[in-house]
Amino acid sequence: MNWLLVVAGALVGAPLRFLTDRYVQSRHDTVFPWGTFTVNAAGSLILGLLTGAVAAGAAGSHLQLLLGTGLCGALTTYSTFSYETLRLAADGARGAAAVNVLGSIAAGLAAAFAGAALARVLWG
Numbered sequence: 001m002n003w004l005l006v007v008a009g010a011l012v013g014a015p016l017r018f019l020t021d022r023y024v025q026s027r028h029d030t031v032f033p034w035g036t037f038t039v040n041a042a043g044s045l046i047l048g049l050l051t052g053a054v055a056a057g058a059a060g061s062h063l064q065l066l067l068g069t070g071l072c073g074a075l076t077t078y079s080t081f082s083y084e085t086l087r088l089a090a091d092g093a094r095g096a097a098a099v100n101v102l103g104s105i106a107a108g109l110a111a112a113f114a115g116a117a118l119a120r121v122l123w124g
Contacts, residue, residue: 002065009070017075032096033084036077041107043076048112052119 020042021035028034050068053059081104088097 002062005062005065006070006073009066009068009072010074011070013071013074016071017077020075031088031091031093033081033088033100036080036084037100037104037107040076040081040104041111043072044108045111045115046075047072048115048117049119050115051112052116053123056119056123058119058123 017039020039024038025035085097085100
């Protein structure tokens with residue numbers, strides 16, 4: 001049964017990642033991977049909020065499997081982040097590659113902390 005929750009979340013997360021990435025990237029005329037940056041930060045925010053909700057007893061393990069493992073697991077993408085960073089560096093955009101690495105880590109951590117803080121406010 002648990003695996004069905006993960007699959008259901010991934011069925012939403014994977015297309016959401018693809019569509020969000022395409023939408024965001026189409027709005028920027030740059031080689032910087034804003035789409036991947038956005039989905040990774042959004043997934044970190046959702047996971048921080050969910051983790052805080054679980055810690056406060058406002059959400060259970062089934063929701064954690066559905067949204068955390070399934071949705072966020074399919075929404076976020078470390079492999080694409082790595083590939084795009086390597087591609088930037090190989091194409092001579094080393095500064096953009098460095099900004100992608102540092103910015104993605106900072107944005108992901110900040111989003112996760114913000115989500116957890118929001119959960120504390122909501123469910124204390």
